[in-house]
Amino acid sequence: MIFYLLTLLTSGNSVIIDTNLRCACSEILLENDCNSLMNCKWVNNQCGDYIYECYVQGLTNINTYTCNWNNKTNIYEAQKFECSQFKNRFDCSRFKPYCLWNSTEMCNEFTSCQDYDEQRCPIYYKNCSISNKDCINGLQSCQNYLSEQTCRGVQSDELECLWGEDEKCKAQSLKDCSSLTGYKICDINQIECQKNNQGDCVPLTCGDKRLEKDCSNTKIVKQGSSSYYLCVWENGLCQEAKNAQHLNRDTCSKQTAANYKWVNGSCQTCKILQPKILDQQKDGYIESEAQIIIIYLSTFLLSKFVIVFLFID
Incomplete structure (x- = not known):
């Protein structure tokens, strides 16, 4: 697992969120935030790394399988669908x-x-x-x-x-x-x-948001990149946020693509950010809003595939 030390990106004094990165699991202190992140799981009152895997034996069309949690066996199992x-x-x-x-x-x-x-x-x-x-x-x-x-x-x-x-x-x-x-x-x-x-x-800029209700929790995407910056309502105007202190326990991780964490009653930057493309030992990891897929082709046994389809509501 490769970790990246946090480099705070700024545009002037604006905090820039990188959607390709997220906090290391070990830094997350809230159970809901932990379980909402791919490859993190809340166990024994702490957040730790967790790899979701399903195995399909033999040569088959891996696109016709989903990976679902089995409450009886407490493991993820591949289930074929039509x-x-x-x-x-x-x-x-x-x-x-x-x-x-x-x-x-x-x-x-x-x-x-x-x-x-x-x-x-x-x-x-x-x-x-x-x-x-x-x-x-x-x-x-x-x-x-x-x-x-x-x-x-x-x-x-x-x-x-x-x-x-x-x-x-x-x-x-x-x-x-x-x-x-x-x-x-x-x-x-x-x-x-x-x-x-x-x-x-x-x-569009934060200043183009004329009403407080339109400004709150607004994310302005930086064109041509996977980054965005936050807007905050201050002194009767919508402005670029200089920090994430306007976010609360429920919005801190969600609004910052898990670049920030809730700790000691405030929304703070994580000390360690790591790529959302987590496991460098596996090929074909793709993450999007609709689905997460991990595909691994063993170099030792070409007929064995490891796949994950985790669908997010």
């Missing part, structure tokens, strides 16, 4: 892109783009695109879309179709707010953007 067992769109969507909700209102493994209607066409998950209101195989050039209504989807893994202010559909890489200057929309992923008086698309 896409067809999910009877509503929400449950099916949790397993994208392995399971998709098709035009017959059923959850199934992906087969062909033609099995999906215009509304459900998996244009962001598979090599599908829309033509004449049909879902077809293959990606199209954005310039083929002639109206603002049809200008959607992707041209490649890096280029998305956007409608420009010149009334043309163009392929654009969404990197930051400025990349949307000249387009009808001014918003990108989780980065809040707005158009300024000159019509340019620029990042």
